Amino acid sequence: xxxxxxxxxxxxxxxxxxxxxxxxxxxxxxxxxxxxxxxxxxxxxxxxxxxxxxxxxxxxxxxxxxxxxxxxxxxxxxxxxxxxxxxxxxxxxxxxxxxxxxxxxxxxxxxxxxxxxxxxxxxxxxxxxxxxxxxxxxxxxxxxxxxxxxxxxxxxxxxxxxxxxxxxxxxxxxxxxxxxxxxxxxxxxxxxxxxxxxxxxxxxxxxxxxxxxxxxxxxxxxxxxxxxxxxxxxxxxxxxxxxxxxxxxxxxxxxxxxxxxxxxxxxxxxxxxxxxxxxxxxxxxxxxxxxxxxxxxxxxxxxxxxxxxxxxxxxxxxxxxxxxxxxxxxxxxxxxxxxxxxxxxxxxxxxxxxxxxxxxxxxxxxxxxxxxxxxxxxxxxxxxxxxxxxxxxxxxxxxxxxxxxxxxxxxxxxxxxxxxxxxxxxxxxxxxxxxxxxxxxxxxxxxxxxxxxxxxxxxxxxxxxxxxxxxxxxxxxxxxxxxxxxxxxxxxxxxxxxxxxxxxxxxxxxxxxxxxxxxxxxxxxxxxxxxxxxxxxxxxxxxxxxxxxxxxxxxxxxxxxxxxxxxxxxxxxxxxxxxxxxxxxxxxxxxxxxxxxxxxxxxxxxxxxxxxxxxxxxxxxxxxxxxxxxxxxxxxxxx
Amino acid sequence: xxxxxxxxxxxxxxxxxxxxxxxxxxxxxxxxxxxxxxxxxxxxxxxxxxxxxxxxxxxxxxxxxxxxxxxxxxxxxxxxxxxxxxxxxxxxxxxxxxxxxxxxxxxxxxxxxxxxxxxxxxxxxxxxxxxxxxxxxxxxxxxxxxxxxxxxxxxxxxxxxxxxxxxxxxxxxxxxxxxxxxxxxxxxxxxxxxxxxxxxxxxxxxxxxxxxxxxxxxxxxxxxxxxxxxxxxxxxxxxxxxxxxxxxxxxxxxxxxxxxxxxxxxxxxxxxxxxxxxxxxxxxxxxxxxxxxxxxxxxxxxxxxxxxxxxxxxxxxxxxxxxxxxxx
Numbered sequence: 001x002x003x004x005x006x007x008x009x010x011x012x013x014x015x016x017x018x019x020x021x022x023x024x025x026x027x028x029x030x031x032x033x034x035x036x037x038x039x040x041x042x043x044x045x046x047x048x049x050x051x052x053x054x055x056x057x058x059x060x061x062x063x064x065x066x067x068x069x070x071x072x073x074x075x076x077x078x079x080x081x082x083x084x085x086x087x088x089x090x091x092x093x094x095x096x097x098x099x100x101x102x103x104x105x106x107x108x109x110x111x112x113x114x115x116x117x118x119x120x121x122x123x124x125x126x127x128x129x130x131x132x133x134x135x136x137x138x139x140x141x142x143x144x145x146x147x148x149x150x151x152x153x154x155x156x157x158x159x160x161x162x163x164x165x166x167x168x169x170x171x172x173x174x175x176x177x178x179x180x181x182x183x184x185x186x187x188x189x190x191x192x193x194x195x196x197x198x199x200x201x202x203x204x205x206x207x208x209x210x211x212x213x214x215x216x217x218x219x220x221x222x223x224x225x226x227x228x229x230x231x232x233x234x235x236x237x238x239x240x241x242x243x244x245x246x247x248x249x250x251x252x253x254x255x256x257x258x259x260x261x262x263x264x265x266x267x268x269x270x271x272x273x274x275x276x277x278x279x280x281x282x283x284x285x286x287x288x289x290x291x292x293x294x295x296x297x298x299x300x301x302x303x304x305x306x307x308x309x310x311x312x313x314x315x316x317x318x319x320x321x322x323x324x325x326x327x328x329x330x331x332x333x334x335x336x337x338x339x340x341x342x343x344x345x346x347x348x349x350x351x352x353x354x355x356x357x358x359x360x361x362x363x364x365x366x367x368x369x370x371x372x373x374x375x376x377x378x379x380x381x382x383x384x385x386x387x388x389x390x391x392x393x394x395x396x397x398x399x400x401x402x403x404x405x406x407x408x409x410x411x412x413x414x415x416x417x418x419x420x421x422x423x424x425x426x427x428x429x430x431x432x433x434x435x436x437x438x439x440x441x442x443x444x445x446x447x448x449x450x451x452x453x454x455x456x457x458x459x460x461x462x463x464x465x466x467x468x469x470x471x472x473x474x475x476x477x478x479x480x481x482x483x484x485x486x487x488x489x490x491x492x493x494x495x496x497x498x499x500x501x502x503x504x505x506x507x508x509x510x511x512x513x514x515x516x517x518x519x520x521x522x523x524x525x526x527x528x529x530x531x532x533x534x535x536x537x538x539x540x541x542x543x544x545x546x547x548x549x550x551x552x553x554x555x556x557x558x559x560x561x562x563x564x565x566x567x568x569x570x571x572x573x574x575x576x577x578x579x580x581x582x583x584x585x586x587x588x589x590x591x592x593x594x595x596x597x598x599x600x601x602x603x604x605x606x607x608x609x610x611x612x613x614x615x616x617x618x619x620x621x622x623x624x625x626x627x628x629x630x631x632x633x634x635x636x637x638x639x
Numbered sequence: 640x641x642x643x644x645x646x647x648x649x650x651x652x653x654x655x656x657x658x659x660x661x662x663x664x665x666x667x668x669x670x671x672x673x674x675x676x677x678x679x680x681x682x683x684x685x686x687x688x689x690x691x692x693x694x695x696x697x698x699x700x701x702x703x704x705x706x707x708x709x710x711x712x713x714x715x716x717x718x719x720x721x722x723x724x725x726x727x728x729x730x731x732x733x734x735x736x737x738x739x740x741x742x743x744x745x746x747x748x749x750x751x752x753x754x755x756x757x758x759x760x761x762x763x764x765x766x767x768x769x770x771x772x773x774x775x776x777x778x779x780x781x782x783x784x785x786x787x788x789x790x791x792x793x794x795x796x797x798x799x800x801x802x803x804x805x806x807x808x809x810x811x812x813x814x815x816x817x818x819x820x821x822x823x824x825x826x827x828x829x830x831x832x833x834x835x836x837x838x839x840x841x842x843x844x845x846x847x848x849x850x851x852x853x854x855x856x857x858x859x860x861x862x863x864x865x866x867x868x869x870x871x872x873x874x875x876x877x878x879x880x881x882x883x884x885x886x887x888x889x890x891x892x893x894x895x896x897x898x899x900x901x902x903x904x905x906x907x908x909x910x911x912x913x914x915x916x917x918x919x920x921x922x923x924x925x926x927x928x929x930x931x932x933x934x935x936x937x938x939x940x941x942x943x944x945x946x947x948x949x950x951x952x953x954x955x956x957x958x959x960x961x962x963x964x965x966x967x
Contacts, residue, residue: 149804152797156771156810164804167899222807222828232896237903240827245905256829 012337016330021323028319032312039311043304048265051211051280051293056263058209058216059282059291066197066286069105070160070179072098073195076110077181080193085117085185088125092136095127098195099134106176106198110183111145112191113155122146128196154180154192162287165199165226165235175199175226175235177287203227203234212303214277214295221288223255230272246271254279258290270294336365340372352380403466404432410473411440415608418445423516426453427607428633429615431578431626438465438507439576439629440473446482449517454480455528455574455633456509459550468505472497472551476511486511486524487561490551494526498555506552510545510574512564519566519637524559526551529577532596536569538603540596543572566637571607573599578630579614582622590621607634666865669719670852671702671710676894677902678910679819679850680723681887682745686876688890695872697865703898706801711853715739720858721869723850726932726940727778727949733959734950738856742963743870744932745877746849748920750818750913751782753838754825759812761836764790770812773799779815782840782847785943789843803828819913823906847940849917851932859961870930870963878926881915884908930964932956 079094080086086094095108107128117123124139145151154161165177177199180192202218206227209216218227223238233242239255242248251268258264261283270277278300281292336359343356355376359369408430415427428441438458445451454476458469475496479489490511497507508528514521523543527550534540546560566572575595582590594617602613614632672680683701686692692699702719704710710722711729715737723745732739753772755761761770764786772794774780787793799805799814803821806814807828816822818839826832840846852870859866880887888907895902922928934956941953 147798147800149800149802152800153805153808153810156797156805157808161808161810164802167901222804224828235901238827238829240829241903241905244827245903252829259829 012334013327013330016326016333017323020326024322024326025319028315032315035311035315036308039308040304043307044300047300047304048278048280051278051295052263052265052282054211055280055282055291055293058211058293059284062202062218062289062291063284063286065104066162066179066284068102069195069197070162070181070286072102072105073108073179073181073193074160076108077183077193080110080183080190081185088123092125092127095125096134096136099127099129103129104197104201105129105195106174107196109139109194109196110191111139111151111194113189114146116185116190124191150178150180150194151192154182155189158182158189162289164220164222164224167235168196175203177226179287199226211280211293212295213299214293216291216293218284219255219258219290219292221259223259226289242271254281257281258283258292259288261285261288261290267297270296333365336369340368343372343376347376347379352376352383400463403463407440407466407469408432410470412443417443421516423637423639424451424514425607425636425638426451426634427611428631429611431615431618431630433461433578433626433629438469439578439631440469441574441631441633442473442476443633444477444480446480446513449515450482451514451516452476452480452486453512453514453574453633453635454509455576455631456507457528457576457578457629457631458507459505464503464505468503468507468552472507472509476509480511480513485561486513486522487559490524490526490548490559491557494551494557494559495555497552501552504552506550508550508577512572514566514635516637519568519570521564521566522561523564524548524561526559529575529580531575532573532599533564533566534571534573534599534603535567536571536603538600540600540603566635568637568639570637571603572635574633574635576629576631578626578628579618579632581628582618582630583625583627584621585623585625590618594621607636610634666696666862667698667700668721668865668869669700669702670721670723670869671704671708671713671719672723673704673710673725673850675703675705675898675900676891677820677900678888678891678907679914681880681891681911681914682873682877683723684876684890684894685880685887686872689876689879691872691875691879692869695868697869697872699869699872711739714853714855717855721852721854724853725778726848726851726937727781727944729851729853730937730941730944730954730959731950733954734944734952739853740856740859741851741932741960742854742859742866743852743873743930744848744960745851745930746914746917747922747933747936748917749782749839749841749845749847749849750820750917751779751840751847751849752816752818752822753783753786753813753840754806754816754822755813755836755838756806756809756830757834757836759809761812764792764838767792767794767813770794771810772796772813773805773811774815775799781943781947781949782845783815784947785845786838786840786843789845819910819917820906823909823913827903827906844939845943846936847943848932848936852930859963863963863966867963867966874926874929874964877918877929880911884911887911927965931962932960 075098076094091110095110099105099108107126109124109126111124112122114121122140122145124145125136126139127134127136139145150163153163160179160181163178163180165175168174168176175198176196178194178196180194182189183191183193206216206218215229217225219239220226223240224235225233225237226235228234239258240252243251243255246269248269248271254266254268258281263282265278265280267276268279269275273296276297278295278297279292281290283290339356343354346354355373356369359366411430412428417426426443430439430441438460440456442454443451456469456472458465458472472493475493479492509526510523510528510531512521512523523545525545526548530545531543532540533543543564545562548559549557579595580590580592598614598617602610605613611632611634618630670683672683676684687699687701711724711732713719714722726744729739729741759770760766774783774796776798794813797811803814803816803824805811807825814821816825825835852873854866888904888911891907892904895907918929921933922931937956937960941950944950945953
């Protein structure tokens, strides 16, 4: 059978997506925003650390280079201090050796204080690279070196000194920086040992250093650029001159930190581009210079943003996957539920032969499917049991129906029963309860003058009561014969009913033999409600009888007999306990009082009218609440 | 109308002759300044570059000394007509009867000074004791010596190179500096003004006016008009330089680059401003007052020279100085 489409107002899939997907989406948006701002900071910090490291690395590399040059110069100074004064030849050889060992050294000099070397006024041999050979020259030929910074400053400071770079005018016309190491003999200053480094090489090296999309520069301890991608800056501008020219006092402060040998990272407005840029600086300790990298902020932000963007893209993909997973899970849950829904709809239409199959797993849904299948199975069996039980009940009910039909057929049904007889009128009505009860009435002429009138109520209900009633009725017809006193007839009937009465059934019964000519009657009462004699003017009296016990109880009981006289217009009302014991839905009893009142008020009406009024009143009183048979018989003396 | 060829030829000859005569009247002269191009000489450079000299009818060649040649000696040796020089130098020459004449005293205020770092513990000149002071030699040493004598101190003085590195690294405690040059170089090496202690000689009655324009007596005698034209155009050059500083700096920087000067624009701007201060000192901003050698300044310098026995007699002010700019 094909699943019919079930229209749901708020599908579970949508609900799950709303309940899980939407909060998740919100969380993700928060996380993404957080990532954008926080992770941006984080990435920036990482970036700063990276730049810091990188700059430090390059600065150390440069420092190593300078250190090697200064070591060479120290080597020469140490040699002069240790040994007796070397000859000019030895000195040249020593310096040439150092020069050949280190290509970074352009030239070396050993400049003596006046008269410190062999009583010579000035003595300063100088060796230097020239093309592929190492040449030597005497500096005293060119100038008085004792006034030169490279001589005077270490002498005054008493320590080694990397001089500010200068253009060497004397020989190579190249940008050089000179390291000077003061020399002492016996604690007395005797001159300086120097080593020159060519900054042309440095420039080439620096040109190869790339730090992101930025540029690098080196400043000396005076802030002067000795390397900058803008060649014009080299030796002309200092970081302080740029700060002044660009009116950027912050840059001057940065410059002061740089020349103080500090390490740092900061932002500033790049003078060359006018853009906000990052400046990362690190000292070159050997020469007190500072190496720096300048990276445009937009470059850094570009990198940082792309890092953040990557994270966000991963997150968005993650979110998408999670939403798909929710959808998948939701469909996984709702599909079986949809099938169950269709299944349940079919069950409600009575289709119990189906079974849900093909739902895998060991989850609650699977358990539900199992429960559904079991429920269907149980329901099917229950329904078949119920059908059988109903069938059985129906068969019993049909039997009862037959019993009732029998019972009803036993009662006189034609009224008036004796249309030709003018002396009396007789009407009776039996309002049966749902079940077969044991009320019955009967009347039959014994001869032309006498009529036997019987009203009875068999104990119990159902078929047995019906059968007992049929037996009693037949018996009463047999025993009531003209001339036999009613008490005798009652005793005869009692004896028969008592025999083999294993079920212990009994019946109350009132029997009257009425002389239609005289209005006189003989009666006997076996435990039945006493009749009421109603006059035409509405007055009434209850016929006081000997209340003998009901028939079928004691076979030896002697029944009494009484007499009564009906005047013309008098009515005798016979009834069963169903009248007085009629119960309203509020559990009130109809009672004798109400019965007598309604009889009295309607005393002038015909018997049929009276019966209608009484029936109507009883119906109105007990509504659909009738438990017992109600039987009323009215006899009126007309003449 | 048809013009005949001989007539055209005639006019051409006339034109050529006129041009030749006019060209001849533009006198070619040379001016040598004491140092390489820098804003200290902005007025001359601007007058040359803006064509003020040519407009006035003098063709001036500006020569820049490299420190090895003496501009004054060049003038005395008749190789050039004009030069710039310090008053102290020229009074000495004059006292030696050299025919040198001051025809325009431009800088009124001495820019020479002594500078120390506060961190070296120097607050007053009395703190120079046991400190190393560096001085340039020659005329640059006259004011410091006078200063030390006046202050009654005898610090250890060592010769000073043209660089301030010794001072910057702390090898030298007190250095000589020109306010318009080295002083600013110290600032441009990352030392703030409030970290420095400055001793301006002008504050100690030692105002030695510096750059003035000099020529030989015979130059002024023979060609007074040319001299006046040259001086007027020079003053016009200075006036223009101070009024159009950025343009002036463009021109100066161009010269600096040509001469491979290790300098920068902001330094030259400082120098131009400092020169303006030195030039307008005492004589206000009015260019009409520029070029006057104040008599008291002259005698301040001369007397100090006499005191230091650098001269034996003080040359007469009137003989030494001719106010060409204001002559009628």
